[in-house]
Amino acid sequence: MTALLAAVALGATRLAQPAHPVRPANPLPAAQVAYLTSCGGCHGIEGISAPGSVPTLRGLTGSFLCTRQGRAFLIRLPDVALSTLSDRMLTQVMNFVVFDLGAPVAGGRPVPAYTIAEVARLRREPLTDTGLTAYRNGVVAGLAARCEVPAALHVYARSLPPAR
């Protein structure tokens, strides 16, 4: 009887398997999932985005931690500061963006990660009343004066192609 039950159970298991079995996978870390759903569509799954249209993150964002102004700039960017993420999750996402996607950090200097309190304070002052491209140029000039920064950091974005 036990053997019969086992055989029936085995048959049922085989029947239940889909024709195209899903590859087993480990869930992505929560910060990476939040990055992908909140930022990764445009900035790229790997932080590599459309050249000239969307700023590239890969290998570049870590340089912003070289100065206090650059460190604040990343959190005060409107789509960062005004995102729907909680302070805690936004902190995790930005540490992922800076230390994982954006390494090397601050020209190789040891720099502390963003704290929740720091992000909560900075996001209350979003850069909504200033021209972002000009402001960013000033931030990058400050970075270049203090750290060795990648040449690509000086390129922001060309104008978007005209709409249909």
Add this chain to the structure above:
Amino acid sequence: MKRLGVDNWGELLTRRLAGRLSRRSALARLGALLVAAPVFPLLPVQRARAAGENKGTDFSREAQTQDDTACNYWRYCGIDGNLCSCCGGSVHSCPPGSQPSPTSWIGSCINPADQRSYLVSYRDCCGASICNKCSCIGTDHEMPMYRPQANNHVIWCIGTNTFEYHCSMSVLVGLAE
């Protein structure tokens, strides 16, 4: 001194209860209640909510995993447009003559095969005239136009040489949970 009627009633009731019920009896009933309570669902609302959580979204309840040219294929839960798999491409590749956009929006769909949530990138193929086959609209995790980062009406051709929309793909990114 004359006693109040309520005092008499109280005394009578208490004495009757004390005569009929023992402390052991009360403790036994209380114990039985504690043991039996978890067996019965106390709140029907809680049961309905728990059942709802396991069932996913309206789309996922009707989704299938076999035919990626049908609108109810599981990965199309938030797609809006013409399926590339009906236009000479596939669920994750553009038809010849069109190019994938480097920008997209990323949502998630539940796979009915394992009931797990997968991140999918809704990526448009651009640079060829519109393919008018298999027009589908899914709305899972889609946001209104005033939050365009996750809006599926947007022509997601930003970063390509043209804004000429051809068709839409749903590219698997990873397991969300």
